[in-house]
Amino acid sequence: MAKKVLIFDDEADILEICKLVLESKGFEVATRLTCTNVLADVKAFSPDIVIMDNWIPDIGGVASIRLIKKEPGISETPVILFTANKDIQKLAEEAGADGYIEKPFDIATLEREVISRLS
Amino acid sequence: MKDNLQNQQVVAAKGEGSGLNAPKLIAPPDNMKALETRLQQQAVVTSLGLIALADGDLQQLMDKAVLQLKEVLEVEYTKILELLPGGEHMVLKAGLGWQEHIKLHESQVDTGADSQAGFTLACKQPVIVKDLNTETRFNGPALLRQHLVISGMSCIIWGRNSEPYGVLGIHSIYERNFSNDDIIFLQAVANVVAAAIQRKEVELSLQQANDKLNLALSSAQMGIFVIDASLDKATWDNQAAALLGISNSEGSYNQFLDIVFEADRQMVQDVIFSTLHSGQDYLVEFRVGGVNNTFKWILLKGKATHDAQGLQGRLTGVVSDITGRKNAEEALVKSEGKFRTLADNIPNLCWMADASGDIYWYNSRWYDYTGTNEKEMKNLGWQKVHDPAMLQQVVEKWKHAIQTNTAVEMVFPIRGADGVFRPFLTRVVPVKDSNGKVLHWFGTNTDITERENLARQKDEFLSIASHELKTPVTSIKGFIQLIDRMYKQGCPPESMGNLLHKAESQVNKLASLINELLDVSKIQDGKLEYNFDSFLVKPFLEECIAHVEHLSPKNRIAMQGALSISLYGDRLRLEQVVCNLLTNAIKYSPDDTPVTIDVVASGKDVVITVQDKGIGIPEEMFSKIFDRFYRIEASSRQYQGVGLGLYICAEVVKRHNGTIGLRSKKAEGSSFYFSLPQPTEVDAKS
Numbered sequence: 001m002a003k004k005v006l007i008f009d010d011e012a013d014i015l016e017i018c019k020l021v022l023e024s025k026g027f028e029v030a031t032r033l034t035c036t037n038v039l040a041d042v043k044a045f046s047p048d049i050v051i052m053d054n055w056i057p058d059i060g061g062v063a064s065i066r067l068i069k070k071e072p073g074i075s076e077t078p079v080i081l082f083t084a085n086k087d088i089q090k091l092a093e094e095a096g097a098d099g100y101i102e103k104p105f106d107i108a109t110l111e112r113e114v115i116s117r118l119s
Numbered sequence: 120m121k122d123n124l125q126n127q128q129v130v131a132a133k134g135e136g137s138g139l140n141a142p143k144l145i146a147p148p149d150n151m152k153a154l155e156t157r158l159q160q161q162a163v164v165t166s167l168g169l170i171a172l173a174d175g176d177l178q179q180l181m182d183k184a185v186l187q188l189k190e191v192l193e194v195e196y197t198k199i200l201e202l203l204p205g206g207e208h209m210v211l212k213a214g215l216g217w218q219e220h221i222k223l224h225e226s227q228v229d230t231g232a233d234s235q236a237g238f239t240l241a242c243k244q245p246v247i248v249k250d251l252n253t254e255t256r257f258n259g260p261a262l263l264r265q266h267l268v269i270s271g272m273s274c275i276i277w278g279r280n281s282e283p284y285g286v287l288g289i290h291s292i293y294e295r296n297f298s299n300d301d302i303i304f305l306q307a308v309a310n311v312v313a314a315a316i317q318r319k320e321v322e323l324s325l326q327q328a329n330d331k332l333n334l335a336l337s338s339a340q341m342g343i344f345v346i347d348a349s350l351d352k353a354t355w356d357n358q359a360a361a362l363l364g365i366s367n368s369e370g371s372y373n374q375f376l377d378i379v380f381e382a383d384r385q386m387v388q389d390v391i392f393s394t395l396h397s398g399q400d401y402l403v404e405f406r407v408g409g410v411n412n413t414f415k416w417i418l419l420k421g422k423a424t425h426d427a428q429g430l431q432g433r434l435t436g437v438v439s440d441i442t443g444r445k446n447a448e449e450a451l452v453k454s455e456g457k458f459r460t461l462a463d464n465i466p467n468l469c470w471m472a473d474a475s476g477d478i479y480w481y482n483s484r485w486y487d488y489t490g491t492n493e494k495e496m497k498n499l500g501w502q503k504v505h506d507p508a509m510l511q512q513v514v515e516k517w518k519h520a521i522q523t524n525t526a527v528e529m530v531f532p533i534r535g536a537d538g539v540f541r542p543f544l545t546r547v548v549p550v551k552d553s554n555g556k557v558l559h560w561f562g563t564n565t566d567i568t569e570r571e572n573l574a575r576q577k578d579e580f581l582s583i584a585s586h587e588l589k590t591p592v593t594s595i596k597g598f599i600q601l602i603d604r605m606y607k608q609g610c611p612p613e614s615m616g617n618l619l620h621k622a623e624s625q626v627n628k629l630a631s632l633i634n635e636l637l638d639v640s641k642i643q644d645g646k647l648e649y650n651f652d653s654f655l656v657k658p659f660l661e662e663c664i665a666h667v668e669h670l671s672p673k674n675r676i677a678m679q680g681a682l683s684i685s686l687y688g689d690r691l692r693l694e695q696v697v698c699n700l701l702t703n704a705i706k707y708s709p710d711d712t713p714v715t716i717d718v719v720a721s722g723k724d725v726v727i728t729v730q731d732k733g734i735g736i737p738e739e740m741f742s743k744i745f746d747r748f749y750r751i752e753a754s755s756r757q758y759q760g761v762g763l764g765l766y767i768c769a770e771v772v773k774r775h776n777g778t779i780g781l782r783s784k785k786a787e788g789s790s791f792y793f794s795l796p797q798p799t800e801v802d803a804k805s
Contacts, residue, residue, distance in 0.1 A: 011590055017597035055586060083146055084589035085582070104593040106598045 002028040003118045006047035008035050008047065008064065009082065010056045014103075018051065021107045022114060035064040042074050051101070054083035065095035068076050079116050153300065156191070160304035163187040164311060170317035180315050181213035184308050189215050192301060196266060196290040199276065199312065200228065200236050200688050202283055209236055209285060214288075215600045216770060218266065218463035232259040235273055236286040245274040245302050250294050263290060264508035270295040274306050277313045279320050284313060304470065311610070341439045344419060346372055348395050348432035359438045363407055380406035380414060389417075394434060398423045401434070404441065416445040430646065467545070468533070468564040470501075474557045478520045485564075490536025504534045517547070521543025524549050524557050533564060541568045543566045584636065584763075591629040635763045642770045649689040657682040659690065660716055663697040671714075679717035688723060688795060692771045699764040700729035708788065719795065724777070735785040743768035768793070 005027045007017050022029045030045050032038075034057045040103060052067065054061035065079050072089040081092040084103040092100040101113055132460060144631045157753055167187065170180045196216040200209035209215075211226045216323040218224075230237035236256045239246045248271045251259040257374050259268070271290035278284030287309040336342065336617035342359025346352075354369040379387050383405035394401040400422045406414040462469045462482040467696055468489075469482040476500055489504045502510055511529045520527035526548040532540035543564040549557040598618045657678075686693065697716070704714040712732035718728045737742065770794045771777040783789035785805020 004608060010629040011594060013594040014590075014597065016621070017594065017601060020601055021597075084586045084593065086585075105591055107597060107604070 002004065002026055002050040002076055003049065004028045004030070005049050005114060006042060006044060006045050007031045007051040007082075008038070008041075008056055008061070009051075009054075010034065014053075017107070018110060021110055025115065027092055027114065035059060035061065038064040039067055039071050039074070042068055042071075046074075047077060049114055050077055050079040051082050051114075052079055052097070054081060061093055062095040065097050069096040079115075080113060104115035126488060135330065138228045153298070156298075157300050157304075159191055160307070161581075162181040163191055164304070164307045165220055167308060167311045168314075171311055171318070174313075177315055177319050181312060183211045184287070184480060185215050188308055191304065192289050194271070194289045194291040194296075196271075196288075197363055198270065198290075199285060200288070201285040202230070202240065203227070206240075212285065216266075216473075217491055221262075228260060228262060228309060233260045234290065235259065235263065235271070239273040239286050239288075240283055243275060245272060247272050247302065247305055249296070261437050266290070267292045269293055270297070272297050272302060272305050273300075274309045276309045276316065279317050283749070284316050287312065296300060302398070336437065339439065341437045344421070344436050344438045346391065346434040348423075348434070355438070362415075362440050364415070364439050370382075373788045373798040378407050380408065382406075390432060394423050397430060398432070401436070404445075415440060415444070416442040468566075470562045470564075472560040472562065474521075474559060476517060477561065478562075488535055488566075489533065499709055506532045506534070507539050520547060520549075521560075524551070524555075530567065541566055543567065556787075577754070587632055588629065591625040591632070594625040595622050595629070598625070638761050638767050642767065647692075647770070647774075649692060651687065651689055653685050653687045654690050656684050656686050656718055656727075658695065659686065659694070663701060664716075665696070666698050667701045667705060670702065672710055675705075675710070675712075676701065676714045676716065678716040678718070681720040681725070682718055682722050684718070684725060684797075686795060688799075689771075689777045693775070696768045696771050696793060697727065697729070699768050700793075703764065703791070704729050704731035704733065704789070707731065712788075721799055725797055726792055728790050730788065733787040736781065736783040736789050737785055738783070741781060741783070744781070 003026075005022050007015055007018050007029065009018075009031070010033050012033065015033070019029045019031060029049070031090075032041055035041075035052070036058050038059075038083070047054060052061040052065055056064075061069075061081060061083065065081065068077065068079055069075050078098040079095075081095060081097040081100040082103065082105075083091065085091060088100045088102050099113055099117065101109060125681075167180060167184055169185060178794060179201050185199060188194070194216075196214070198214035198217070199212045201212045202209050208227045208229055211228075213223065214221070228234060228236060230240060235246060235248065235257055246256075248254055248259075251263060251269055252596065263271075266292040269292055271288060273286050273288035276284045276287050287305060289305065322365070326669055336356075337358055340358070340362070341360050343356045344359050345354045350372040351371050352369060353375045355363070356368065360366060360368060365374075376384055376388065386572075387403055387405050390401055390403040400420075402418070402420045402521055404416060404418050407417055408415050418441045419436050420439075421434060423432055423434050463484065466484065467482075468485040470478050470485060471480045472478040477498070478496070481493075481496055486496075490503065491500070495503065498722045502514075512530065513531050516527055516529055526546070528544070528546050530544050533543045534540050544567045545562065545564045547560055547562040550559050550561055551557050587699045598621055602615050602618050602622075607619075637776075638647060651772060660678050664678070668676070701714065701716075708714065708731035715728075715730045717728040717730065719728070745768070769779045772795070775795050777793055777795040779791075779793040781789055781791045
């Protein structure tokens with residue numbers, strides 16, 4: 001059964017790129033443009049990994065990751081912070097994320113980060 | 120004739136005797152011989168007195184005195200000895216009959232136990248020696264014995280302050296019985312000499328005092344000035360003449376007034392009158408000269424003096440040139456005035472402290488901002504407006520500056536009259552004299568709230584701008600890498616077309632973002648160019664809608680109102696404004712809600728409103744939303760966009776002499792509107 005990736009980003013193009021890259025590696029990918037219903041979305045899709053943009057309506061990526069990490073049942077799901085912010089490492093630590101990918105990114109990096117965490 | 124003269128002398132002698140000093144000394148004469156001798160002696164005293172009174176030479180008087188004594192008393196030796204400092208020796212000041220080796224002003228005798236002179240000084244009474252050989256009170260010095268002296272008399276010549284000047288003595292080689300008259304005569308001569316000596320000494324000290332006064336006056340550049348109370352006459356010395364610029368040494372009071380500058384004349388006159396009236400000290404400063412508007416400032420200071428009867432008073436005083444001081448004072452007043460004006464009008468809070476750090480002055484801005492007053496700020500009052508959490512640190516830095524005499528710069532909050540602490544940049548510099556000694560400290564506190572806000576906004580703007588720029592770059596990079604991979608995998612070209620198209624639109628987005636940034640930079644430099652023209656509003660709005668339609672479902676945007684009118688302005692810039700408002704409306708409202716453009720032509724203006732049914736904007740943000748770096752709730756990332764769009768819109772509308780604004784309620788949507796002046800006939804045709 002294919003591993004599932006849930007991506008949150010408010011840029012449709014970026015979602016499309018990620019989806020194409022990861023699907024080509026055999027992942028099942030779902031995308032969301034906002035994190036308004038982040039907990040419900042994660043629970044409903046039950047992904048093996050979450051990729052989370054930071055500047056995303058409405059509560060933002062860091063707050064969303066914190067919610068996930070506190071929520072029983074989904075708190076163990078690996079979450080990768082996905083942002084153009086220079087302080088990405090610090091933000092990832094603050095949020096309790098399991099890793100980060102800085103934008104602009106190489107599609108090979110995206111593949112590697114996801115694959116390494118799910119193998 | 121001779122009898123008359125003798126009678127007069129007797130009367131004169133009796134007259135003298137009725138005085139305090141010598142009732143018993145004026146005894147009735149025993150016989151005519153004695154009377155004659157007495158008259159002769161009195162004549163000598165009188166003639167010596169005349170010499171003394173005539174201010175004659177003291178040596179001459181002494182020489183005359185010893186000569187007369189020798190003749191009248193018919194003795195072989197006479198002498199005047201002056202007591203030398205220390206009181207142990209006496210020097211011969213005048214004398215007759217002595218051997219040649221005895222020299223005036225050189226030969227000395229001591230005042231020891233042997234000495235008749237010494238004994239005279241000690242007993243303070245005239246001393247009469249009948250026979251030196253049988254004398255028991257003193258041995259008789261070798262000098263007298265060498266001269267075979269048998270008898271003699273001596274008495275003290277009194278000098279100033281009841282101190283003995285010396286001894287007057289006469290000596291004979293015969294045994295003599297000196298009469299009471301002789302003793303009186305000797306003492307009278309001694310008294311005349313004493314009076315002359317005292318007078319000389321007083322004159323000398325007067326002269327010295329006068330010399331000192333002149334020296335003081337001349338080195339202080341002061342002159343003496345005297346005005347008679349009658350106001351007839353004024354006199355002055357050379358120095359005063361030079362200072363006042365007049366030549367002669369006296370003149371009328373009116374002449375003096377004439378040299379006083381006209382504007383000061385009445386004041387000078389008032390001071391002089393009131394001083395004469397009150398008899399008090401006076402001080403008046405006035406100007407003399409006035410040629411080519413150059414004045415000399417003169418200080419006249421002194422007192423009113425009167426004679427014993429309180430009549431014939433006069434004003435004596437010193438005059439001095441105080442032009443330098445006056446100019447300095449004037450310069451000081453001017454510079455202080457400038458300083459105060461400056462200090463009270465700059466936006467900074469200023470203060471000055473003495474060398475020890477006690478603040479003694481604040482500018483009015485300080486009191487305005489802190490809402491305090493002088494009384495509250497006394498001593499350490501300034502600490503009341505400091506943040507207690509920072510105070511210790513501030514006090515330590517301040518102490519360190521005072522100890523090391525070095526300038527200090529720090530940032531700390533100061534509480535305003537409204538109770539709000541605002542950050543102030545504080546600079547304190549020591550003001551030193553030419554020797555490097557700190558005279559006082561000058562401090563300024565500059566409110567840096569705005570600066571800090573701007574810096575924060577700028578930081579935030581940079582971070583947002585970089586994020587906004589990176590977003591399309593991220594997409595472009597992703598698309599290119601995907602296409603590259605597909606190409607290498609031998610995918611058909613048509614499968615890549617969609618990706619290429621999307622990459623291109625991201626490139627366009629990036630380009631427009633860069634243009635926005637450039638526009639902001641041009642606005643800042645005042646270099647944004649405008650091409651004004653008339654155009655119809657309907658096709659203009661249709662074009663705007665076409666630009667943004669790809670962002671949302673078709674037919675979502677509607678327009679209404681006065682669509683047949685023309686607008687006057689820079690079409691491209693106004694398109695930028697409308698597109699920006701539409702983009703915001705689309706972005707911040709759900710897809711299934713309408714976005715409406717409403718055109719209203721009202722009298723002078725055209726108002727174009729873009730209305731959405733989105734999340735709305737809180738009212739407190741209305742005033743800030745058009746700021747350059749403003750972005751609604753940027754920290755929550757709820758809203759996107761660099762925040763430059765609305766700023767650019769506002770600048771463009773402002774350049775069209777229009778206004779921009781919004782009406783909004785949270786959760787009910789926003790209406791952004793801008794108004795443009797209606798085109799006049801001239802505008803429309805041009």
